[in-house]
Amino acid sequence: MSYIKSYGVAFPSFRIDDNVLHYIGKKSQSKAICFSDEDLITLAYESSIECVKTQYSSIDAVFFATNSPVFQNRYHSAYIADLLGINNNALYLDFIGTNRCSTDALMIADQFVNSGKYKNILLVAADVKYAEIGDEIFSSSGHAAIAVHISNETGIAKIDECFNVGSSISEEFIYKNNELKYDPRYIREIGFKKNIEEVVDKIKKYNESCQKVILNSKYSKLAGNLFIKSGFKEQQFAVDTISRNIGNVGSSHVFLQLIQEIENGTNSILLIDYTNGSNVILINNCKSLGILKRKIEDYKKIESYQDYLKLRKVGNFNSSKYKSKEIFSSEMMNDREKSAFIRLIGIKCKNCGTCYFIKTEKCKKCKSQHFETVKLSRTGQVYSFTREHYFPVAFPPVTMLVIDLDGGGRVTLQQTDCISPENNKIEIGSKVRLVLRKMIEQDYKPNYFFKAVVIE
Amino acid sequence: MKDIAVIGIGVTKFGELFNMSYDDLVRDAANQAINDARINTDEIGAAWLSTAFPEIGVYKGRSGMDLSEPLCMYNIPVTRVSNFCASGADAIRNAVNSLRAGECDVVMALGVEKLRDRQPQDSIVKMMVEYGHPFLQKGFTAAGTFSIYAKRMMHEFSLKQEDIAEISVKNHYHGSLNEKAHHRKSCTLAEVMSSPMVADPLTVMDSCPTTDGAACVIMVRAEDVDKSKHNPIFIKGIGLSVSTGWDLPFFDPNHDFLSFEATRTAAQMAYKQALISKPIEELDLIEVHDCFSIVELLTYEDLGLCKKGEAKDMIRGKETQLGGKIPVNVSGGLLSCGHPVGATGIRMVTEVVNHLRNNAGKRQVNGAKRGLTHNIGGPGAIASVIILSNENY
Numbered sequence: 001m002s003y004i005k006s007y008g009v010a011f012p013s014f015r016i017d018d019n020v021l022h023y024i025g026k027k028s029q030s031k032a033i034c035f036s037d038e039d040l041i042t043l044a045y046e047s048s049i050e051c052v053k054t055q056y057s058s059i060d061a062v063f064f065a066t067n068s069p070v071f072q073n074r075y076h077s078a079y080i081a082d083l084l085g086i087n088n089n090a091l092y093l094d095f096i097g098t099n100r101c102s103t104d105a106l107m108i109a110d111q112f113v114n115s116g117k118y119k120n121i122l123l124v125a126a127d128v129k130y131a132e133i134g135d136e137i138f139s140s141s142g143h144a145a146i147a148v149h150i151s152n153e154t155g156i157a158k159i160d161e162c163f164n165v166g167s168s169i170s171e172e173f174i175y176k177n178n179e180l181k182y183d184p185r186y187i188r189e190i191g192f193k194k195n196i197e198e199v200v201d202k203i204k205k206y207n208e209s210c211q212k213v214i215l216n217s218k219y220s221k222l223a224g225n226l227f228i229k230s231g232f233k234e235q236q237f238a239v240d241t242i243s244r245n246i247g248n249v250g251s252s253h254v255f256l257q258l259i260q261e262i263e264n265g266t267n268s269i270l271l272i273d274y275t276n277g278s279n280v281i282l283i284n285n286c287k288s289l290g291i292l293k294r295k296i297e298d299y300k301k302i303e304s305y306q307d308y309l310k311l312r313k314v315g316n317f318n319s320s321k322y323k324s325k326e327i328f329s330s331e332m333m334n335d336r337e338k339s340a341f342i343r344l345i346g347i348k349c350k351n352c353g354t355c356y357f358i359k360t361e362k363c364k365k366c367k368s369q370h371f372e373t374v375k376l377s378r379t380g381q382v383y384s385f386t387r388e389h390y391f392p393v394a395f396p397p398v399t400m401l402v403i404d405l406d407g408g409g410r411v412t413l414q415q416t417d418c419i420s421p422e423n424n425k426i427e428i429g430s431k432v433r434l435v436l437r438k439m440i441e442q443d444y445k446p447n448y449f450f451k452a453v454v455i456e
Numbered sequence: 457m458k459d460i461a462v463i464g465i466g467v468t469k470f471g472e473l474f475n476m477s478y479d480d481l482v483r484d485a486a487n488q489a490i491n492d493a494r495i496n497t498d499e500i501g502a503a504w505l506s507t508a509f510p511e512i513g514v515y516k517g518r519s520g521m522d523l524s525e526p527l528c529m530y531n532i533p534v535t536r537v538s539n540f541c542a543s544g545a546d547a548i549r550n551a552v553n554s555l556r557a558g559e560c561d562v563v564m565a566l567g568v569e570k571l572r573d574r575q576p577q578d579s580i581v582k583m584m585v586e587y588g589h590p591f592l593q594k595g596f597t598a599a600g601t602f603s604i605y606a607k608r609m610m611h612e613f614s615l616k617q618e619d620i621a622e623i624s625v626k627n628h629y630h631g632s633l634n635e636k637a638h639h640r641k642s643c644t645l646a647e648v649m650s651s652p653m654v655a656d657p658l659t660v661m662d663s664c665p666t667t668d669g670a671a672c673v674i675m676v677r678a679e680d681v682d683k684s685k686h687n688p689i690f691i692k693g694i695g696l697s698v699s700t701g702w703d704l705p706f707f708d709p710n711h712d713f714l715s716f717e718a719t720r721t722a723a724q725m726a727y728k729q730a731l732i733s734k735p736i737e738e739l740d741l742i743e744v745h746d747c748f749s750i751v752e753l754l755t756y757e758d759l760g761l762c763k764k765g766e767a768k769d770m771i772r773g774k775e776t777q778l779g780g781k782i783p784v785n786v787s788g789g790l791l792s793c794g795h796p797v798g799a800t801g802i803r804m805v806t807e808v809v810n811h812l813r814n815n816a817g818k819r820q821v822n823g824a825k826r827g828l829t830h831n832i833g834g835p836g837a838i839a840s841v842i843i844l845s846n847e848n849y
Contacts (some may be wrong), residue, residue, distance in 0.1 A: 038460075239646070285594070354709055354710065356708070358704065360704070364700075383608070383713070384604045384607045384608040386600050386603035386604050386607055386655045386656050387656040388597055388599075388600045389598050389653050389656075390655075396594050397653075397656070398685065400595045400600055402604055402706060409709065410706075410711075411707060412604075414594065428607065439594065
């Protein structure tokens with residue numbers, strides 16, 4: 001038997017309302033949008049950290065599901081595992097290319113755990129997709145990542161059954177970069193409805209026992225009658241409120257809906273993930289961790305379309321040639337120093353207890369040469385800071401913070417998630433948290449390093 | 457240790473010298489010094505060249521041969537010295553030690569930097585953006601590394617932005633009296649405060665410009681001074697200290713961002729050699745490395761001119777103004793003279809020598825007998841202190 005042991009969710013801090021994107025947009029609709037230094041990897045990292053906490057050693061496989069990969073020929077799962085410090089002997093698999101890839105990964109994880117060969121699988125689903133410029137209002141793309149820990153030990157939910165109903169019909173798909181669609185009525189009758197009918201036939205035995213049905217498909221509104229005919233009740237249908245707040249977040253969307261239902265107190269959930277066929281997963285004995293609700297309510301707004309464009313780096317609004325330039329960093333150095341710089345393994349003086357983030361031969365305080373390693377904290381307090389008005393960043397001025405980490409150690413790094421400097425309330429003593437963000441090497445390859453955000 | 461005498465000084469006009477090459481600058485400063493010392497080039501037994509950043513300038517100054525070639529000064533030891541912004545003072549220190557070791561009898565230390573052939577953003581900022589570690593220090597300009605100190609001092613000592621800006625006002629006034637300074641215009645407090653912010657709380661006018669320029673000193677052992685042709689000024693103390701690193705200050709939990717340990721230790725070395733116990737009483741003028749105005753303020757404390765946290769009282773009381781208790785940066789400092797990096801430490805020595813020779817014109821500190829130069833490098837990691845006297849006591 002396999003279980004969902006825990007989960008973690010990451011949204012960007014910024015959201016944009018549809019009526020900022022276009023005057024016909026609804027104010028009640030918004031989309032979560034990455035800051036200029038966030039991407040698939042940073043969101044996946046943050047969700048994984050929240051999910052696994054410190055139990056990296058127990059993870060024996062990492063699955064990564066996305067429909068908007070940043071790499072080709074490089075496994076996102078392996079990359080994330082490396083950032084997290086998961087051991088090298090684990091199994092890394094990527095599930096890429098469809099919105100159903102996340103439940104594909106879940107079904108495989110379930111099988112692997114049931115086989116007894118794997119005990120703890122970290123499954124990360126993330127998507128960061130942007131709509132075409134000018135088309136944002138008609139596209140529902142939002143950005144998010146979710147990490148789920150599948151284990152043979154009990155946790156927050158039990159995976160009771162998984163199966164797949166295949167189909168050759170895909171209502172809309174991409175062929176050689178061209179988006180193709182069948183005639184809408186054809187796909188409704190021969191595609192979606194026919195496919196869902198087959199699914200309903202197989203699940204109608206649960207119409208009494210299961211409290212909620214989640215149907216993850218943009219056509220889900222068409223399916224109501226089919227379910228009701230098979231004995232399900234209308235109120236058993238889960239309402240998707242994620243899309244309204246965050247947008248459609250691709251591969252992680254289905255899990256977000258699942259977590260939302262779990263946090264709503266639902267005990268028994270039937271999850272149907274539809275894209276070119278369906279994955280059906282029956283989940284029971286659910287317990288909430290209360291993470292998602294808090295995160296949906298915690299955000300900052302992007303106030304103008306121009307700022308949104310700047311985030312996307314579409315327009316260069318700065319005349320100075322360096323202002324739009326991304327920051328150089330070194331891949332090799334990154335790899336060499338990742339234990340300290342990504343995993344925050346510092347050193348602690350055995351004599352006086354002073355913690356150091358960077359290597360040192362002797363303790364600067366007591367001259368002792370005896371050190372032990374220490375995991376440094378990701379939170380701290382600002383010791384001093386300055387606003388750099390001439391340093392090339394997307395939203396100047398960039399604020400540099402000298403931070404004393406809780407429990408020891410000092411770092412100096414950039415503050416992030418600041419669009420308007422007048423709203424930046426940073427001061428000496430402010431509490432901050434380190435977040436993994438990207439820096440780009442010569443506009444090609446991002447490297448990932450910590451920056452800081454203020455904790456309210 | 458044998459006493460050392462400066463017998464020749466030379467300094468070019470500082471500024472945007474678009475019509476002068478690196479080699480022209482070298483020749484200008486060197487020939488002034490050679491003429492002042494009344495020697496000829498062939499008498500120089502060894503030389504030190506200080507250029508801090510060849511790679512962000514004109515790729516000149518990467519070795520000693522860039523001093524030899526413009527002066528046709530061949531077949532002697534010539535060494536390039538690089539110790540960030542303290543390179544100039546370190547060139548002097550090396551030359552002094554060569555005389556003391558008896559390697560030769562006449563030495564030259566020449567500092568030169570040709571920065572204005574590149575746009576400012578192509579030089580210092582680019583270095584910070586594109587080189588070095590991607591995590592450590594990413595986001596800082598040179599101004600930022602010092603404004604971190606300013607913020608903390610404001611927090612600890614109720615220092616005001618006005619106090620910092622007053623340094624700039626004072627030095628720009630002094631600079632208006634110096635015909636060789638880059639910026640020769642005095643300014644008001646309001647002008648400094650309202651100029652564009654570079655790194656909070658330091659404005660453009662709290663920051664020194666990048667400048668072209670060269671400075672040169674020629675030295676001999678005091679025993680070799682020929683009173684009939686030389687007007688010697690004696691080096692009574694010379695200290696140089698590297699007290700932290702490029703990255704460490706920003707990652708060291710023991711660092712208080714209120715002081716430069718390097719300045720304190722270099723000053724201790726120099727004071728001990730020069731037998732100085734009360735610097736504020738015993739010195740007549742000081743040239744401080746005011747690359748950003750906060751550095752001058754902080755250095756009052758590190759040099760022991762006042763107690764910790766009291767630097768603001770010195771500037772408020774105008775004690776460091778020309779005519780005050782202890783004039784600081786009567787040349788106009790880096791803020792006004794500009795900062796041709798490799799030349800700065802040597803330019804300071806030429807300034808003090810001029811005052812001790814009673815030869816500084818409108819800005820002369822009357823009756824000056826002893827002066828001090830302070831030259832720092834890196835984010836306050838390296839410091840040099842040199843003490844000069846017109847008497848060999």
